[in-house]
Amino acid sequence: MVTAAPVAAPTTTPARPAPGPRFAALRHLGPNWYAAVMGTAVVATAGAGLPVDVPGVRAGATAVWALSFLMLLALLAARAVHLTHHRDQARAHLGDPAVAPFYGCLAMALLAVGGGTVVVGADWLGTTAAVAVDAVLFTAGTAVGLAAAVAVPYLMVVRHRVRPGSASPVWLLPVVAPMVSAALGPLLVPHLPAGQAQEALLLGCLAMFGLSLLATLLMLPLIFGRLVHGGPLPLALTPTLFLVLGPLGQSTTAAGKFADVAPGVLPAPYAEGFAVLAVLFGVPVMGFALLWLALAAALVLRARRRGMGFAMTWWAFTFPVGTCVTGAEALGAHTGLAAYDWLAVALYVLLVSAWLVALAGTGRGLADGRLLAPPRGAQSPEPVARSTEH
Numbered sequence: 001m002v003t004a005a006p007v008a009a010p011t012t013t014p015a016r017p018a019p020g021p022r023f024a025a026l027r028h029l030g031p032n033w034y035a036a037v038m039g040t041a042v043v044a045t046a047g048a049g050l051p052v053d054v055p056g057v058r059a060g061a062t063a064v065w066a067l068s069f070l071m072l073l074a075l076l077a078a079r080a081v082h083l084t085h086h087r088d089q090a091r092a093h094l095g096d097p098a099v100a101p102f103y104g105c106l107a108m109a110l111l112a113v114g115g116g117t118v119v120v121g122a123d124w125l126g127t128t129a130a131v132a133v134d135a136v137l138f139t140a141g142t143a144v145g146l147a148a149a150v151a152v153p154y155l156m157v158v159r160h161r162v163r164p165g166s167a168s169p170v171w172l173l174p175v176v177a178p179m180v181s182a183a184l185g186p187l188l189v190p191h192l193p194a195g196q197a198q199e200a201l202l203l204g205c206l207a208m209f210g211l212s213l214l215a216t217l218l219m220l221p222l223i224f225g226r227l228v229h230g231g232p233l234p235l236a237l238t239p240t241l242f243l244v245l246g247p248l249g250q251s252t253t254a255a256g257k258f259a260d261v262a263p264g265v266l267p268a269p270y271a272e273g274f275a276v277l278a279v280l281f282g283v284p285v286m287g288f289a290l291l292w293l294a295l296a297a298a299l300v301l302r303a304r305r306r307g308m309g310f311a312m313t314w315w316a317f318t319f320p321v322g323t324c325v326t327g328a329e330a331l332g333a334h335t336g337l338a339a340y341d342w343l344a345v346a347l348y349v350l351l352v353s354a355w356l357v358a359l360a361g362t363g364r365g366l367a368d369g370r371l372l373a374p375p376r377g378a379q380s381p382e383p384v385a386r387s388t389e390h
Helices: 032-049 057-085 087-095 100-125 127-158 169-187 196-228 233-259 268-305 310-319 319-335 338-368
Strands: none
Touching: 032 057, 032 100, 032 310, 032 319, 032 338, 057 087, 087 100, 100 127, 100 169, 127 169, 127 196, 169 196, 169 233, 196 233, 196 319, 233 268, 233 310, 233 319, 268 319, 310 319, 310 338, 319 338
């Protein structure tokens, strides 16, 4: 009797789960994160210009500038990884009308850190190195800002599905970036050769001032109309109301900076005209900024009572308020009124408080992974965009 040898059961290796995409934690790192760099950098520049002499303020401002510089480098590296390994998500960001405007934040982050390098970073780096760093960041930030000011509105017209009544203060971000260039460009004017170079930069900044101001005036009626006809913004978006302060404070700052550097660069009548512009433009615009600050604060308090939690939109409490600080500082210098000096100090206290809260909330959100988690309901990386050509 022959018995068959038992057949050994085939050995199988359990299938391993497919590896996830590389750097998956960065997949949802959007351009809105540059707002944290902007908000940190403005704490430094606004603090350096305060009209009161408080021991330790400048040293603290310089340390905060250094932090903003490190944050910028880290974020540029992280975004480079994101663009390399998550191109589909990057395309989705450009195709999303809620996210695309945040590409203006990249420009403003470069510009804000560059301006801080000259204002306070020179204490550590020396003037020559500080000016060189600012020249690079200013050039890059201005180029990105002008590109965003054209490209994002173009996408809104041609590709984005923008529902009626969906206007948002976020729409201001790409068109405000040239105003930041206008306000910070004058810092470089004294370091250029006298004559054509200085005049070209100053008048170029004035052109960007007008570009951004007129574009902002187109947007503001849409934003206020959305509030009146559509009611308060969703809770998480309510802090973005503070973004309206950005072009107001930054334009007031820019007008003051033009008046500071115009003498010796432009002929006498025009130099004197800039001094007049700094006051006759800045005073009413700052008045409207304070009106909007009160309105936005009231709506934020309302949203907070209804359960508004921390989100990256809280960084909107920082940079726009910082521009109002620098605007008040400029008005104090050009009018000689102590009221503007005290306004600058009061707004700076508000700025630092908001910055500390936003920084702490961001740290907690990074530690527990909430801020880099996929948005609720995210199913497909496909952009929200029109599929037909126009």
